[in-house]
Amino acid sequence: MDLVIVEADGGSRGNPGPAGYGAVVWDADRARVLAERMEFLGVTTNNVAEYRGLIAGLEAAAELGAREVSVRMDSKLVVEQMSGRWKVKHEAMIPLADRARRLVAGFDRVSFAWIPRKENSHADRLANAAMDGADTVAEVRTALANDRAAGSAAVESVSAVGEIAAAVAGGVVEVPETAGSTAHSPGWTGAVGRPTRLLLLRHGQTELSVQRRYSGRGNPPLTELGQEQAANAAAMLARKGGIEAIVCSPLGRAKETAEAAGRALGLPVRVLDGLTETDFGAWEGMTFREARERDPELHGRWLGDPSVPAPGGESFDQVRERVEAVRRDLVALYPGANVLVVSHVTPIKTLLQLALGVGPSLLYRLHLDLASLSIAEFYPDGGSSVRLANDTSYL
Numbered sequence: 001m002d003l004v005i006v007e008a009d010g011g012s013r014g015n016p017g018p019a020g021y022g023a024v025v026w027d028a029d030r031a032r033v034l035a036e037r038m039e040f041l042g043v044t045t046n047n048v049a050e051y052r053g054l055i056a057g058l059e060a061a062a063e064l065g066a067r068e069v070s071v072r073m074d075s076k077l078v079v080e081q082m083s084g085r086w087k088v089k090h091e092a093m094i095p096l097a098d099r100a101r102r103l104v105a106g107f108d109r110v111s112f113a114w115i116p117r118k119e120n121s122h123a124d125r126l127a128n129a130a131m132d133g134a135d136t137v138a139e140v141r142t143a144l145a146n147d148r149a150a151g152s153a154a155v156e157s158v159s160a161v162g163e164i165a166a167a168v169a170g171g172v173v174e175v176p177e178t179a180g181s182t183a184h185s186p187g188w189t190g191a192v193g194r195p196t197r198l199l200l201l202r203h204g205q206t207e208l209s210v211q212r213r214y215s216g217r218g219n220p221p222l223t224e225l226g227q228e229q230a231a232n233a234a235a236m237l238a239r240k241g242g243i244e245a246i247v248c249s250p251l252g253r254a255k256e257t258a259e260a261a262g263r264a265l266g267l268p269v270r271v272l273d274g275l276t277e278t279d280f281g282a283w284e285g286m287t288f289r290e291a292r293e294r295d296p297e298l299h300g301r302w303l304g305d306p307s308v309p310a311p312g313g314e315s316f317d318q319v320r321e322r323v324e325a326v327r328r329d330l331v332a333l334y335p336g337a338n339v340l341v342v343s344h345v346t347p348i349k350t351l352l353q354l355a356l357g358v359g360p361s362l363l364y365r366l367h368l369d370l371a372s373l374s375i376a377e378f379y380p381d382g383g384s385s386v387r388l389a390n391d392t393s394y395l
Helices: 046-063 076-082 094-104 117-131 133-149 161-169 224-240 252-265 288-294 296-304 316-333 345-356 361-365
Strands: 003-012 017-026 033-044 068-073 109-114 196-202 245-248 269-272 338-343 373-378 384-391
Touching: 003 033, 003 046, 003 117, 017 046, 017 117, 033 046, 033 117, 033 316, 046 068, 046 076, 046 094, 046 117, 068 076, 068 117, 076 094, 076 109, 196 224, 196 252, 196 316, 196 345, 224 252, 245 252, 252 269, 252 338, 288 296, 316 345, 338 345, 345 361, 345 373, 345 384
Parallel strands: 003 068, 068 109, 196 338, 245 269, 245 338
Antiparallel strands: 003 017, 017 033, 196 373, 373 384
C-alpha cells in the first residue's frame, strides 16, 4: 500500500479532565475507511490527547503497510510541532512528540496539514466516543466502593478499565474505596489538585537476581533474603499508612512481595497483567555477557534503541505501552489516593520516566535495588512529579 490519509483528534472535557482520542485511516482517495482507533485516556489535557491520537493513527498506518502518509489534524499545535516550525516545550509532550517522530521515520514520506474541525468530524466523533468512557470509569469506581462497603473481598487479574468493568458486572472483584491523599503539589511545578500517588516497590531477591541474570517472564520464587526484604518493606509501609489499594505484577516474586504488604496493611492485592516484567525472549535466564555473546549486534542495538525487541521477546517501547495503560487506569480509578504498585525494574523505571517526562535514557541510567521504594505522583491537571527514587533505608 502506497499512500494513506490519517485524520486524528483528541479532547479533554475540562482540560485537564476526562480525555480521549480518535484516529481514522482512509485510502488515498478518502473514499474508504481502512482503520479506526479510539481510547479513553483518563484525566489529561487536550494536547496530550491530540498527540496520542496522532500516534495511534500512525501506528495503524504502519500496520496496514503504508509507505506514505498524509496527516490531517485540526490541532495547530501538533501540526506545527511535527512539521518542525514550533518547538515542543511542555514536558508532558516531549516523549509523545519523540514517539511520533520515531513512527514518522518508519515511512518513506509523511506530510502534515491543518484542517478545520468540521473537516475532521470522523476523528472527532471517535474521540468523543472514547471520552464517554469516563462515565464507565465513574460507574466502576462507585461499584468497587460499594462492594467494599458491603464487605466483599477477592483478588482477580485484570489489565484494563474495560476488563475491570466486566469483572465488576460479574460481581467477582473488589478494591478498596479511595480516600483523600494528604499529598500536596510541589510549589515549583505549578501542578494543582490532589495527585494519585504511586508507591513503586520492586520485588525482593530471587536466585536469578543473585546471579545477575535476565529475569523477565520466568517465575523464580523469593529467596529467604527476598522474603525478609518483603517483610521489612511491608512493615515500613504499615507504619507509613494511608495506602488505599495494592496492585502487582502477575509474576510470583512480585505477588509474594505484594501479599506481604497486603497482610501488613489489611488490604487485598489486585493483579494487573500490564505490570509484568519485560519479556526477554531467548535471553531469559542469561547473564548480560551471555546475551551479548549470543547476539552481539542485536544486543547492542537493543541497549540503545527502545523500539528493538529482544529475540522472541518485546521492546521497551512495547513495555511502555502497557505500563502507560496501567497508569491511566490507576489514575482514573483511584483519584487522589495512595496506591502501592509492586512490580519489576522496567515497569517501575517506565512509571518514573512517565512522571519525569523524559526520554528512554532513564531506562539505562537509573539503578533500582531489590525491594527498593520509589514514589511518582500524577496530578488531575496532567502534571506529575517524582518524590523518591530507590529508597532502601528500611531493609
